[in-house]
Amino acid sequence: MDTVKTTDQLAPKSDKQPKHLKHAFFQQAIFALRTHPFHDVATVILLAVLVLSIVFFAISPGVGTVVGLGIGSFEGVPSGLADGAKDGNAEGLSAKDTTMDIRTKMVQTGKLEVLLVNVELSDVYKHGEVPIVGGPQYAALYTIQGEGIFSVDLTQAEVTLQSLSDNILIGIPRPQFELYIKDSTLKNIAEYKASVFDGNTGDGYTGWLNSREQIDQKAQSELAGYNSLMEHAKASALDQVERLSKSICGSEKKVIVQFLEEEDE
Amino acid sequence: MTEKQALLSGKSRKNDSNLKIPSRWIFRACLILAAALAVVFLLLGINRMRSSYNSALGNAYSAAYNAAFQFAEKQSHVSNYVTIAIKAEQEISRLEVLKVSDSEFVVKNAEKDDSTTSWLEVQGTGIFTVDLNAAEFIADSDRKYVLVNIPNPVLTSFEISRTEKQFWHSSNSPLANGSVAGGVQLAQEQLAEGQQELEDSMRQSRKFHEAAKNAAVMMIESIVRSWNPDISGLQVEVKFIETM
Numbered sequence: 001m002d003t004v005k006t007t008d009q010l011a012p013k014s015d016k017q018p019k020h021l022k023h024a025f026f027q028q029a030i031f032a033l034r035t036h037p038f039h040d041v042a043t044v045i046l047l048a049v050l051v052l053s054i055v056f057f058a059i060s061p062g063v064g065t066v067v068g069l070g071i072g073s074f075e076g077v078p079s080g081l082a083d084g085a086k087d088g089n090a091e092g093l094s095a096k097d098t099t100m101d102i103r104t105k106m107v108q109t110g111k112l113e114v115l116l117v118n119v120e121l122s123d124v125y126k127h128g129e130v131p132i133v134g135g136p137q138y139a140a141l142y143t144i145q146g147e148g149i150f151s152v153d154l155t156q157a158e159v160t161l162q163s164l165s166d167n168i169l170i171g172i173p174r175p176q177f178e179l180y181i182k183d184s185t186l187k188n189i190a191e192y193k194a195s196v197f198d199g200n201t202g203d204g205y206t207g208w209l210n211s212r213e214q215i216d217q218k219a220q221s222e223l224a225g226y227n228s229l230m231e232h233a234k235a236s237a238l239d240q241v242e243r244l245s246k247s248i249c250g251s252e253k254k255v256i257v258q259f260l261e262e263e264d265e
Numbered sequence: 266m267t268e269k270q271a272l273l274s275g276k277s278r279k280n281d282s283n284l285k286i287p288s289r290w291i292f293r294a295c296l297i298l299a300a301a302l303a304v305v306f307l308l309l310g311i312n313r314m315r316s317s318y319n320s321a322l323g324n325a326y327s328a329a330y331n332a333a334f335q336f337a338e339k340q341s342h343v344s345n346y347v348t349i350a351i352k353a354e355q356e357i358s359r360l361e362v363l364k365v366s367d368s369e370f371v372v373k374n375a376e377k378d379d380s381t382t383s384w385l386e387v388q389g390t391g392i393f394t395v396d397l398n399a400a401e402f403i404a405d406s407d408r409k410y411v412l413v414n415i416p417n418p419v420l421t422s423f424e425i426s427r428t429e430k431q432f433w434h435s436s437n438s439p440l441a442n443g444s445v446a447g448g449v450q451l452a453q454e455q456l457a458e459g460q461q462e463l464e465d466s467m468r469q470s471r472k473f474h475e476a477a478k479n480a481a482v483m484m485i486e487s488i489v490r491s492w493n494p495d496i497s498g499l500q501v502e503v504k505f506i507e508t509m
Contacts, residue, residue, distance in 0.1 A: 046293075047300055054304045103368040103388060106473070108480040110488070113359040113394060117351060124346040127445045129339055138445040149422065151361065154488060161494045170492065180424040183456040193446045199341075201381045202435050204448020207343040209428055212456065215347055216424075222349060229354070236356040244358065247402040248411070248492045255492075 110155040112244070114175060114236040117148035117229060121181070121219060127207050130197045137199040140191035146181040148223050150233035152241065158260065168253055171260040172241055175233040177224040181216055234259070359394040362418055362484050363477040365470075366390050369463045370431065371455045375447045383451060384432035387459025391467040392422040393477035395485075399506070402489075410500045411489050417505050418477035423464045425456060478505065 121144050128137035158171040223229065238257050245255040368388040375381035401414040436442050467473055486501040493499050 047296055050297060051300050051304065054301075058304075058308065103366065105366040106476050107364045108484065109361045109364050109392075110484045111361040112397075113357050113361060116355045116357050118353040118355075120350045120352055122348045122350070125449070126342075126344045127449070128341050128343075131340070138449065140446075140449070147422065154360075154484075157491075159491050159494055166495070168492065168494070178422075180422045182423075183425060183453070183460045186453055186457060191446065193444065199445035199448075200435070201375050201443030201445075201448040201451065202433070203341055204443075204445035204450075205383065205433075205452045206448070207341075207445065208449040208452040209430075209456075211343060211345050212452075215345060219347065219349060229351070232354060240356070240358045244397060245492055247400075248404075248489050250404050250406060 111151040111153050111176075112237075112240060113149050113151045114240045115150040115229070115233040117150070117223070119146045119148055119179075119219075119223070120144070121146060121215065123211075123215060125208075125211060127204060128199050130194045133194075133197075135194065136192070137194045137197065138192065138204065141189040143187050143189060144181060144183070145185040146179055146219070148177060148179045148229075150175040150177050150229070150236070152176075152237045156260075157241075166253070168245070168249060168255045170241060170245060170255060170257045172237060172257065173260050175230065175237050177220070177229075177233075179216070179220040179223060181219070183212075358397045359421060360397050360481070360484065361392050361394050362480040363393040363473070364390060365393070365467055365473050365476075366426065367463060367467060369459050369466065371459045371462070373451060373455050373458070375435075375443055375451045380441060381435040381443055381447070381451070382432070383430065383455065385452075385455045385459065386429045386431050387425055387456065387463060388427040388429075389460065389463040389467075390424055390426045391420050391464065391473075393418040393473065393480075394421045395481050401506075406496075408500075409496055409498055411493075411502070413485050413489065413501065413503045414506050415481065415485065415503060417507075418474070418481050420464070420468045420473075423460070423467065425460055425463075428456070428459075 123142045123144070124139070125142060126136045126139045129135070130137055152172050152175050154172070156173045160169045160171075161167075162169055238259075241257045242255060245257065249255055366388065368386055371385045371387055373383055373385075375383075395415050395418050397415070399416045403412040403414075405411070482503045485503050489501045490499055
C-alpha cells in the first residue's frame with residue numbers, strides 16, 4: 001500500500017515549483033477552460049474584438065476611400081465636371097497670366113577703351129547622328145567676325161595728391177575684356193546634309209541658338225585669359241591714361257599712373 | 266486515486282494556497298499580448314513589402330531612363346569646334362559714356378518648310394562712346410577753368426545679349442517636320458536680322474543720343490575735377506564739336 005502524504009508533505013517549503021507542478025499549471029488552465037465556460041468565452045470574445053478592431057483600424061482608410069469613390073462617382077462627378085468646366089473657362093479667359101518687363105534701359109558708364117582686337121571665329125558645327133548608317137544629320141563650316149575691347153573703369157580709379165612732391169598719383173584697375181560678335185557677318189563656307197533621317201527644324205533651331213550662346217561665352221573666356229593680349233592692354237591703358245592726364249591736369253604737373261594691384265604690393 | 270494524482274488532475278482543492286499556480290487572468294493577458302504581437306508583425310511585413318516594391322520599381326525606372334537618355338543624347342548631340350584668329354590689335358582711347366539695352370521681335374517662316382513659324386525676341390546691348398583722341402582740353406589755371414571740346418557720342422559696339430522663343434509652331438508629322446539644316450538656317454537668319462534691326466534702331470534713336478551726350482558731359486566733368494585734386498572750385502565746361 002502506498003503511503004499517502006498530505007499536501008504539506010507534498011508541497012516543498014521553498015518557492016521553486018517542481019516540474020510536475022508547472023505541468024500542473026497548464027493542465028489546470030485547460031481544466032479552467034473546460035470547467036468555467038463563461039469566463040473563457042469572454043476571453044475569446046475579448047481577443048476576437050481586439051483583433052478585429054486592430055484590423056479595422058488598418059483597413060479603415062482604404063474602406064473609406066472605396067466607399068467615397070463609389071458614392072462620389074455617382075453623385076459628385078457629373079456636377080463637378082460641369083462646374084469645373086465653367087469656372088476653368090472663366091479663369092482661362094481672365095488673362096491673369098500677363099507679365100510686364102521693361103526692355104529699354106540706359107546706364108551711365110565711365111570705362112576708357114584702350115585696346116581693340118579684331119577677331120575671326122571659324123566654327124565646325126555638327127548635329128546629331130544618322131541611325132544605322134552613321135555620320136551627322138547636318139554639318140557646316142562657318143566664319144563669323146567679332147570685336148574684342150579691353151577697357152579700364154575710370155569710375156574705380158583712385159586719385160591722390162602726394163603731399164611731399166605735389167605729384168598726382170592715379171591708380172587704375174586692371175583692364176576688363178568684352179567680346180562683341182556680329183551675327184550679320186556669318187558666312188557659310190561649307191555644309192553637309194544627310195539624305196535621309198536629316199532631323200527636324202525644331203532641333204536644328206534650338207541647336208544653333210544654344211551653340212551661339214556657348215561660342216560667345218567660351219570665346220570671351222578664352223580671349224580674356226590670353227596673356228599676350230592682356231599685357232598689351234595693360235601697356236596701352238597706362239599710356240592712354242597718362243596722355244589723358246597730361247591733357248586734363250596740364251603738362252607742368254607730374255602724374256604717375258599705375259595699377260591699383262601694384263599699389264597694394 | 267492518490268492525493269498526488271488528484272492534485273495533478275486538478276480535482277483536489279485542498280491547500281491550494283500552498284501551490285503557486287498563476288491565475289487565469291495572467292493567461293488571458295498572454296493571449297492578448299500574443300494577438301497584439303501578431304498584428305505588429307503583420308503591419309511591419311506590409312511596410313517592408315511596400316518599400317522593397319518601391320525600390321525595385323525605382324531601379325527598373327532608373328535603368329530604363331539611363332538607357333533612353335544615352336540613346337537620345339547621341340541622336341541629338343551638337344558639337345562645335347571653334348578656332349579664333351586674331352586679325353588686328355589697335356590701341357584706342359574711347360570713353361564709354363552710356364550702355365543701352367533694347368529688344369526686337371523677329372518673325373520668320375522656315376524657307377523650305379512652310380509649316381514652321383518662329384517668333385524670336387532678340388535682346389541687345391549697345392555702347393555709346395566718345396573718341397578722346399579727337400577731344401581738345403583747354404585749361405586756364407589762373408581762372409581755374411577747363412574747356413573740353415569733344416565729338417558727339419556714337420554707337421560703337423553692339424552685341425545680342427539674350428534670345429527668347431516667344432512662339433514656335435511646326436508640324437509634328439515625321440514626314441513633314443523639315444530638317445536640322447532648315448532649323449539652323451532659320452535661327453541664323455533671325456539672329457542676323459535681329460542684330461541689324463536693333464543696331465540701326467539704337468543708332469538712330471534721338472532719345473539715346475541725348476542721354477549719351479548728357480552722360481558724356483557728366484563723366485568728363487567728374488574726371489577733370491577728380492584728376493585735379495589740388496584745385497578746389499575748378500570750373501569745367503564741355504562742348505560738342507559739330508561734325509560735318
